[in-house]
Amino acid sequence: MPASPRTRSGPRRDEAARLAVLHAADDLLAEQGFGALTVEAIARRAGVAKQTIYRWWPSKVDILLDTLIEDSTKKLPVPTEHPTADSIRGYLRGFARFVGEDPAGAVLLALLAEAQHDPATAARFHERYLDPRRAQERDMLTAGVQAGEISLRLDPDTTIDALLGPIVYRALRGASIPVDLLDTLTDDLLDSG
Incomplete structure (x- = not known):
């Protein structure tokens, strides 16, 4: 990324x-x-x-951001080649493993939490990670729609929130992220083309 x-x-x-x-x-x-x-x-x-x-x-936040960017790029690339409902489902499963099991996902969760208390962390987190990643995820959905592989029930940004939000919430709670949750999210929010 x-x-x-x-x-x-x-x-x-x-x-x-x-x-x-x-x-x-x-x-x-x-x-x-x-x-x-x-x-x-x-x-x-x-x-x-x-x-x-x-x-x-300049700070430990910047070190963690570099760590997160590098780990996300290697371990959790956003599908860019001909996105389908199945490849997006695979991305969700990878995201769930990343935030639920991978130590690198702990960096994402820690920065999310710290951003709630520190406006400077929030600004750097958005600029360097959240906004660029969101753009990639939006492009993934848009490409899937344009290719006729999926149709969205919600606008792309709301779809991203609805797909990833429950995963992040369960990870923050330390709860497991069941595969049937991921399948239900994908089935309910993405119609195969």
């Missing part, structure tokens, strides 16, 4: 150090939660200097 460009305040990053920081942040978030996560702990776990992190990222 293309991320919004972000100005960097330091020299070009060493790729191994960058990945070590992202993995450390991911692991520590899963172990300790957002509130206990610190740049100092990330630096220790990654084996880099704290100043190096601050040169590359």
